[in-house]
Amino acid sequence: GAVVSQHPSRVICKSGTSVKIECRSLDFQATTMFWYRQFPKKSLMLMATSNEGSKATYEQGVEKDKFLINHASLTLSTLTVTSAHPEDSSFYICSARKGAEGEFFGPGTRLTVL
Amino acid sequence: QKEVEQNSGPLSVPEGAIASLNCTYSDRGSQSFFWYRQYSGKSPELIMSIYSNGDKEDGRFTAQLNKASQYVSLLIRDSQPSDSATYLCAAVNAGGTSYGKLTFGQGTILTVHP
DSSP states (O other): OOOEEEEOSEEEEOTTOOEEEEEEESSSOOSEEEEEEEOTTSOOEEEEEEETTSOOEEOTTOOTTTEEEEEEETTEEEEEEOSOOGGGOEEEEEEEEOGGGOEEEOOOEEEEEO | OOOEEEOOOOEEEETTSOEEEEEEESOTTOOOEEEEEEOTTSOOEEEEEEOSSEEEEETTEEEEEETTTTEEEEEESSOOGGGOEEEEEEEEOOSGGGTTOEEEOOOEEEEEEO
């Protein structure tokens, strides 16, 4: 298998603040990681693809200046939600690709913006 | 638009029965397919991958792939109440701007009742 961790698991912040979420592949190296968000009872929505050593590629409609992604090493990608607003409240989930085995998901971060 | 379609259910089966989950995909070039299980409030967990036509068995789970019909299925034998979850079918996109990314179905809600 493969283990992906995320931190924090839950965060509550005030409107206007920035929140950083870390995603780590614990037992494998991942050149590619993905960031998703999920609203209640909805399917996963891909936000961006994080590539180690290069800029992230964002899906259409996702603001790159609002959701900053850094893939600093083969085991760590971070997502920073800048100037968060209540509409950014969601369940954010990262995943890491382990070759042909597939994508393995972190446990998710539940963000609540007051 | 590459699509993965699933019957959203809910699918209800008695404990000990076989649960059959189905999925079709539109990208004929897709080569890799995955089944994820997602419990309410949790992130998806990879349970099966399949790349070749035919069946692949892992414990109580059997994945089936028919590329000619663009059809993927998951059978769960001896269903247990703990199998109650949303099951997501996913295909890796074969080309275009979505190359290498997963496309998810909307998920099938499975309930196994005692």
